[in-house]
Amino acid sequence: MSTFDNPFDPARRLRNGACSCGQHASQSEHEATLQLSCDIPATEDKRYEGVVASAVMRAVFPKEIARRAFLKSVGASSALAALSQFFPIKTATEVFAQGAGKLEKTDLKVGFIPITCATPIIMADPLGFYKKQGLNVDVVKTAGWAVIRDKTINKEYDAAHMLAPMPIAISLGLGSQPIPYTVPAIENINGQGITLAMKHKDKRDPRDWKGFKLAIPFDYSMHNYLLRYYLAEHGIDPDTDVQLRSVPPPEMVANLRADNIDGFLAPDNICQRAIYDGVGFMHILSKEIWDGHPCCSFAASKEFITTSPNSFAALTRAIVDATAYASKAENRKSIAEAIAPAAYLNAPPVVLEQVLTGTYADGLGGIKTDAKRVDFDPFPWQSFAVWMMTQMQRWGQIKGDVDYKGVAEQIYLATDTAKVMKEMGLSPPATSYKSFAVMGKSFDPEKPKEYLASFKIRKAT
Amino acid sequence: MTFSLRFRAAVVSIAIFLAFIGVWHLATRQTASVGTMSPEYAKLMGLTATSGKSAMPGPLDVGAKLWEHLKRPFYDNGPNDKGLGIQLAYSIGRVGLGYLIAVIVAIPLGFLIGMSPLMNKALDPFIQVLKPISPLAWMPLALYTIKDSSLSAIFVIFICSVWPMLLNTAFGVAAVRKEWINVARTLEVGTFRRAFTVILPAAAPTILTGMRISIGIAWLVIVAAEMLVGGTGIGYFVWNEWNNLSITNVIIAILMIGIVGMLLDQILARFTRMVTFPE
Numbered sequence: 197m198s199t200f201d202n203p204f205d206p207a208r209r210l211r212n213g214a215c216s217c218g219q220h221a222s223q224s225e226h227e228a229t230l231q232l233s234c235d236i237p238a239t240e241d242k243r244y245e246g247v248v249a250s251a252v253m254r255a256v257f258p259k260e261i262a263r264r265a266f267l268k269s270v271g272a273s274s275a276l277a278a279l280s281q282f283f284p285i286k287t288a289t290e291v292f293a294q295g296a297g298k299l300e301k302t303d304l305k306v307g308f309i310p311i312t313c314a315t316p317i318i319m320a321d322p323l324g325f326y327k328k329q330g331l332n333v334d335v336v337k338t339a340g341w342a343v344i345r346d347k348t349i350n351k352e353y354d355a356a357h358m359l360a361p362m363p364i365a366i367s368l369g370l371g372s373q374p375i376p377y378t379v380p381a382i383e384n385i386n387g388q389g390i391t392l393a394m395k396h397k398d399k400r401d402p403r404d405w406k407g408f409k410l411a412i413p414f415d416y417s418m419h420n421y422l423l424r425y426y427l428a429e430h431g432i433d434p435d436t437d438v439q440l441r442s443v444p445p446p447e448m449v450a451n452l453r454a455d456n457i458d459g460f461l462a463p464d465n466i467c468q469r470a471i472y473d474g475v476g477f478m479h480i481l482s483k484e485i486w487d488g489h490p491c492c493s494f495a496a497s498k499e500f501i502t503t504s505p506n507s508f509a510a511l512t513r514a515i516v517d518a519t520a521y522a523s524k525a526e527n528r529k530s531i532a533e534a535i536a537p538a539a540y541l542n543a544p545p546v547v548l549e550q551v552l553t554g555t556y557a558d559g560l561g562g563i564k565t566d567a568k569r570v571d572f573d574p575f576p577w578q579s580f581a582v583w584m585m586t587q588m589q590r591w592g593q594i595k596g597d598v599d600y601k602g603v604a605e606q607i608y609l610a611t612d613t614a615k616v617m618k619e620m621g622l623s624p625p626a627t628s629y630k631s632f633a634v635m636g637k638s639f640d641p642e643k644p645k646e647y648l649a650s651f652k653i654r655k656a657t
Numbered sequence: 658m659t660f661s662l663r664f665r666a667a668v669v670s671i672a673i674f675l676a677f678i679g680v681w682h683l684a685t686r687q688t689a690s691v692g693t694m695s696p697e698y699a700k701l702m703g704l705t706a707t708s709g710k711s712a713m714p715g716p717l718d719v720g721a722k723l724w725e726h727l728k729r730p731f732y733d734n735g736p737n738d739k740g741l742g743i744q745l746a747y748s749i750g751r752v753g754l755g756y757l758i759a760v761i762v763a764i765p766l767g768f769l770i771g772m773s774p775l776m777n778k779a780l781d782p783f784i785q786v787l788k789p790i791s792p793l794a795w796m797p798l799a800l801y802t803i804k805d806s807s808l809s810a811i812f813v814i815f816i817c818s819v820w821p822m823l824l825n826t827a828f829g830v831a832a833v834r835k836e837w838i839n840v841a842r843t844l845e846v847g848t849f850r851r852a853f854t855v856i857l858p859a860a861a862p863t864i865l866t867g868m869r870i871s872i873g874i875a876w877l878v879i880v881a882a883e884m885l886v887g888g889t890g891i892g893y894f895v896w897n898e899w900n901n902l903s904i905t906n907v908i909i910a911i912l913m914i915g916i917v918g919m920l921l922d923q924i925l926a927r928f929t930r931m932v933t934f935p936e
Binding site for chain 2: 310546
């Protein structure tokens with residue numbers, strides 16, 4: 197269940213993996229059968245209350261079954277009443293919405309890369325989410341991931357849009373000197389796809405892809421790990437059977453047109469742009485590899501958090517609030533319009549609309565619909581970080597032993613707002629690890645070593 | 658009757674230009690329509706996919722877009738979207754500053770090297786090693802140590818435009834006729850006075866040639882530097898439009914970069930003519 201779903205709905209799950217009743221492969225299938233409409237709260241007060249209530253419910257009922265049984269027996273309204281008895285949800289919501297202390301710094305700079313993953317960071321500016329928190333934020337378009345990293349380290353940016361594994365890589369000192377970074381919120385989940393050149397439209401089985409040249413945006417990215425995972429599951433060794441290249445997203449489309457590469461795993465707006473320009477087609481969405489996978493993160497250095505805790509809290513609230521707004525299907529069209537201008541994504545609105553609403557041309561003449569093509573859920577599950585570290589090890593980016601939990605807990609500030617909530621007297625969720633399935637294979641965050649050992653294809657180290 | 662050479666050259670220039678535009682227009686014309694697709698599907702696709710429009714813009718597209726830019730060159734929509742005029746101004750500002758620092762460093766140092774054979778020999782290996790380094794190779798180092806992207810861009814301009822000025826100044830100073838210096842010596846002119854009244858005017862044309870080469874290099878470098886660090890400037894504009902795969906805007910930016918580069922070069926050329934003297 198997403199942070200923004202109604203926690204008092206017994207039919208919804210608090211955690212991902214299969215569906216809530218257990219009879220369907222996925223939650224979306226389950227919902228399609230039951231015609232369940234998930235009523236996400238409309239007003240912002242309600243939205244905040246939802247975030248707080250979710251956290252409280254997670255804390256009170258760490259076990260999914262117990263929560264469901266409790267809700268089934270007493271009903272949602274009495275559950276809310278009972279919970280309010282010993283936890284002041286209303287007050288907590290007010291504190292969450294308003295913030296606790298005086299802002300140390302109101303003029304902030306946040307860097308972003310122009311892709312749809314940055315949607316919450318970007319839209320918070322034109323739609324006024326930063327202003328609501330009393331912040332004057334400049335969102336600054338940045339030329340590349342390495343520049344984002346350097347500008348955040350140089351303190352030109354107070355916080356930035358980063359690929360979810362980047363803060364781990366930076367904190368561990370992979371590709372740079374180690375600097376403590378944190379992820380207070382995940383920017384988006386899903387929202388990537390594998391796009392292939394038109395000439396491969398009959399080669400839909402990855403087993404036929406030997407010798408392909410495929411592009412990814414950055415080495416420390418979910419794109420890299422997901423593509424490698426997908427290839428390896430189909431018996432293709434990503435290090436020897438295909439060529440993986442790090443290519444900036446706009447060059448991916450140009451290279452695909454020029455026939456220099458056979459395909460890429462990239463952010464949805466780049467995939468859709470290739471389709472829009474008629475140079476490629478959508479092979480699969482990344483959510484078909486791992487439904488609910490994290491993609492980009494909202495990152496800040498530990499230093500910013502310690503020197504300006506209140507500003508950091510306000511910023512995180514603005515991001516969480518924007519993420520909540522973005523998670524609602526009915527807002528997606530207006531968001532696409534808000535972030536399309538040259539100052540933000542600088543892309544044709546029709547492309548962004550297809551990405552955000554999930555009704556899109558697949559490049560082969562068909563129109564597909566998947567409302568969760570890209571979705572927004574800020575909770576930085578520490579198990580996500582653990583999974584990423586298993587993949588960093590699997591492909592030889594980290595050598596030797598890893599203190600999975602230690603690193604995950606330092607970097608992924610569990611609750612999208614763990615720190616924020618704690619400062620406001622809230623108890624963060626009891627658990628910040630959840631298991632999930634990647635291509636049908638379940639991942640137990642308690643046993644990363646066993647998980648790593650279970651892969652046949654991996655770099656021998 | 659015969660026309661002046663100037664007039665005939667202008668006619669040929671215009672003819673070449675028109676031929677170029679004509680070929681460009683023909684090459685990027687809309688090709689035949691591509692297959693049939695349902696109207697709903699077509700609505701989600703771009704013109705290249707639906708009507709076979711060339712991926713390369715034609716001269717008319719570029720002209721229309723250029724007119725749009727020229728109509729409002731100084732608009733400012735926040736940190737990421739500014740008019741072409743503002744972007745160019747940022748770039749020129751950076752180039753000007755980096756170049757100025759290079760002048761301040763290179764000319765006195767060039768004098769020193771030119772006047773002292775010892776320093777010439779001693780510094781030569783360093784200059785030879787540093788001179789061929791590409792501007793972009795400096796960028797990560799600059800970002801990492803200076804810790805400010807704007808200053809890093811200026812530093813890169815400086816480090817790349819300093820060498821031609823330095824070498825030309827040194828060469829010009831060393832090549833001043835011995836007779837002139839000897840005359841100054843017999844008149845018991847001091848070192849500083851000799852440098853300013855005899856050597857500087859004599860070496861000025863060579864020095865300015867170095868400065869002219871340098872401004873060209875500085876302008877070459879700024880585009881690459883701004884593409885790398887982003888933020889503002891014409892290089893950032895190119896990167897931003899490349900992100901949007903808007904080849905039209907990229908072409909416009911290239912045109913603008915060329916024109917500004919030419920103007921900068923012409924200004925220096927005029928200065929060079931001013932200090933050149935007949936022997």
